[in-house]
Amino acid sequence: MKVCVMGLIQSPLCEMLGIEYPVIQGGMAWIADAPLAAAVSNGGGLGLISAMNADADWLRQEIRKAKTMTDKPFGVNIMLMSPFVDDVARVVVEEGVRVITTGAGNPGKYMKLWQDAGICVLPVVASVALARLVVRSGAPAVIAEGSESGGHIGETTTMALVPQVADAVPVPVIAAGGIADGRGLAAALMLGASGVQMGTRFLVAKECTVHPNYKQKVLKARDIDTIATGKRLGHPVRSLKNAYSRDYFKKEYDSSVSDVDLEALGGGALYRAAKEGDEKNGCFLAGQVAGMVRQEQPAAEIIREVCDEAEQQLRGATQWVS
Numbered sequence: 224m225k226v227c228v229m230g231l232i233q234s235p236l237c238e239m240l241g242i243e244y245p246v247i248q249g250g251m252a253w254i255a256d257a258p259l260a261a262a263v264s265n266g267g268g269l270g271l272i273s274a275m276n277a278d279a280d281w282l283r284q285e286i287r288k289a290k291t292m293t294d295k296p297f298g299v300n301i302m303l304m305s306p307f308v309d310d311v312a313r314v315v316v317e318e319g320v321r322v323i324t325t326g327a328g329n330p331g332k333y334m335k336l337w338q339d340a341g342i343c344v345l346p347v348v349a350s351v352a353l354a355r356l357v358v359r360s361g362a363p364a365v366i367a368e369g370s371e372s373g374g375h376i377g378e379t380t381t382m383a384l385v386p387q388v389a390d391a392v393p394v395p396v397i398a399a400g401g402i403a404d405g406r407g408l409a410a411a412l413m414l415g416a417s418g419v420q421m422g423t424r425f426l427v428a429k430e431c432t433v434h435p436n437y438k439q440k441v442l443k444a445r446d447i448d449t450i451a452t453g454k455r456l457g458h459p460v461r462s463l464k465n466a467y468s469r470d471y472f473k474k475e476y477d478s479s480v481s482d483v484d485l486e487a488l489g490g491g492a493l494y495r496a497a498k499e500g501d502e503k504n505g506c507f508l509a510g511q512v513a514g515m516v517r518q519e520q521p522a523a524e525i526i527r528e529v530c531d532e533a534e535q536q537l538r539g540a541t542q543w544v545s
Contacts, residue, residue, distance in 0.1 A: 235395055236418040239343060239363060240322055241296040243267030244530050246408075247345075247366070247397060248522075249422025250300020250324055251374065251508070252276070253497035254433045257285045259522065261292035262430035266523025270297040271324060279310035286318045298322030298345075303330060316340040324366060324420075327375060327458075329353065334360045345397065349377025354388045354396075364395040366420050371401030373423050373461050373510040376451060382414070389415030403512035405532020412537070423510040424529070428522040436500030437507055440465075444513035453489070456482060463507040467492060471506075 234245035246268035248255065252275035260270030270293070272285045282299065289297055299320050301311055304327040312333045315323055323330075323337060326347040330337075337344050338361055346357040347366045354365045367388040369381025377384075381400040389396045398411035399420035411419050425431060427438050440463050452471045453459040462468050471488055474480045489506070496505025520528070 234412075234417045236364070236397070239395070240269050242269050244526050245397075245418025246526050246529060247271065247298075247324070247418065247420040248425050249372075249374075249399065249420055250274075250326065251422050251426070252302070253493055254426065254431065254437075255300065256432060257289040257292060259425065259428060259431045260297045261289050261295075262428060262522035263425065263526070264293045264295035264297040266521070266526045267295075268522075268526045269322060270522075271300045271322075272297065273300045273302075274305065274307075274311045275302055276305045276307065277311075278307045279314045282311055283314050283318060286314070286320060296321050298324060300324045300326065301330075302326050303328035312336060315342065329356060329360075330362075331357070331360045334362075347399070348388065349379065349384070351387050351391045354392050358392045358394055362394065364397060364417070365392060366397040366399050367416070368420070369398075369400030370451075370461070371511040372399055373449075373508040373513075376400075376459050376461050381411075385411060385414040385416050401510060401512055403510075403515045403529075405529050405534070406536055407512070408529055408533035409536035409540075412533070421529075423513050424516055424525055425522060426509065427516055427519045428525060429519055430522050433497050434500030436502055437496055437505075438519060440502070440507050441509055441513050441516055442519070444509065444516070446511070446514040449509060449511050449513060456486060460506075460508060461510060463509050463513065465505070465507060466503045467506055 236245045244267045248263040248270050250271040250273040252273045255273035260272045263270030274282050299315050322343045324345045345364050347368050348354040367385045369384045370376045385398045395417035397418045398416035402419045403424040408419050426441050450464050450468050451459050451461050455475045492506035495501040496507045
């Protein structure tokens with residue numbers, strides 16, 4: 224069986240996804256586009272294009288663009304709450320996408336369509352219950368994402384979630400949330416995962432087209448510089464602290480602010496951060512590991528560095544046993 228091999232590290236994800244290293248790039252809205260996805264895939268990982276709330280025509284163009292930039296497998300992240308999700312679900316089939324990750328819901332409605340097209344569907348899950356549900360629907364692997372991650376988050380941390388999901392389902396588990404280096408990859412493998420998904424680390428990839436102000440905020444972040452907002456509305460997100468996120472957090476606990484007004488406050492905030500670099504009014508989604516990210520690097524270098532570090536960590540693990 225073909226597996227990922229980096230010294231001691233082996234993972235069945237390589238055969239499943241057609242990649243060299245068990246590293247998946249997160250599907251970050253307004254950030255995960257064709258250039259980043261192609262760079263990650265060319266570097267031996269699995270790059271993703273985020274379908275976010277974009278329409279089918281935009282996604283089709285990005286997929287075709289990525290195909291001109293890499294001959295390696297890449298995927299599409301589909302947000303199931305998107306108003307265009309039905310059209311997007313068909314576009315990935317029509318364009319021959321090989322891998323899909325899904326978020327913000329249960330992909331059961333589309334599983335047969337995608338499976339009949341030979342697409343590998345990797346749902347992002349934040350609970351054991353959802354992991355079991357999507358596996359029963361035919362998912363060949365799941366991405367267990369802990370609350371340390373940037374963007375939409377659940378309640379359970381990666382350290383607690385990954386082993387429970389690994390115990391609950393008979394398919395490979397990819398760990399996500401709070402992973403930015405080889406120590407994180409090594410720890411994920413020890414928790415029962417077969418690989419990792421990283422978002423925040425790839426925000427500062429040289430090929431990432433996010434606004435330079437966004438990259439600088441990540442590079443300057445400390446360990447205490449993220450905040451979770453949106454719990455009142457039932458869909459919390461983690462972002463870097465700034466005037467916008469602090470104001471949102473304050474209004475979230477102000478009974479004079481209606482849910483409608485609070486929802487409106489979030490409109491366009493990520494776009495303002497990712498595309499306009501608005502440091503005051505933008506929402507800069509990032510995980511708690513932002514404080515560990517210290518330099519801009521090519522995507523391929525990031526992948527190799529993470530995997531080399533993980534191998535070193537695993538080789539040194541014998542110091543703890545006699």
